Amino acid sequence: MKVLARFPTLDAAAITIAGSAAALPDGEPLPPAAVTTTTTTSGLRRMTPARRQRSLFPGGSIVALAIVAGIVWTLASWNDARRAERSRAERLARMQSFSSPGTLAR
Numbered sequence: 001m002k003v004l005a006r007f008p009t010l011d012a013a014a015i016t017i018a019g020s021a022a023a024l025p026d027g028e029p030l031p032p033a034a035v036t037t038t039t040t041t042s043g044l045r046r047m048t049p050a051r052r053q054r055s056l057f058p059g060g061s062i063v064a065l066a067i068v069a070g071i072v073w074t075l076a077s078w079n080d081a082r083r084a085e086r087s088r089a090e091r092l093a094r095m096q097s098f099s100s101p102g103t104l105a106r
Helices: 059-099
Strands: 016-018 021-023 037-039 045-047
Antiparallel strands (some): 016 021, 037 045
16 A cells, blocks of 8 residues: 555644744744634633535435325326226227127027
8 A cells, every 4th residue: 555645743742832823843833824723711722623514415305306206106007007907998898799699600
């Protein structure tokens, strides 16, 4: 497996916060855009991670799709039952026409 990046290990005791600038263990200050600091009621500053907004589940679209699918399923089963009844009626009419008296000469 190829290593793409390594994060430096930072000790809590090695990180010093002097004034408003945070410093790395080797004394280099962090760029201002890299750290977001907030002041708490006790006057200490802490880093807050950037929040990522989650996308919501598309529930409305799924409910609409389920309703359309239910309507299509109902219409298809109704049409299938209607077609089966018509086919049964035609088959019954054909059978009765052959068995009616007088159609066959003796």
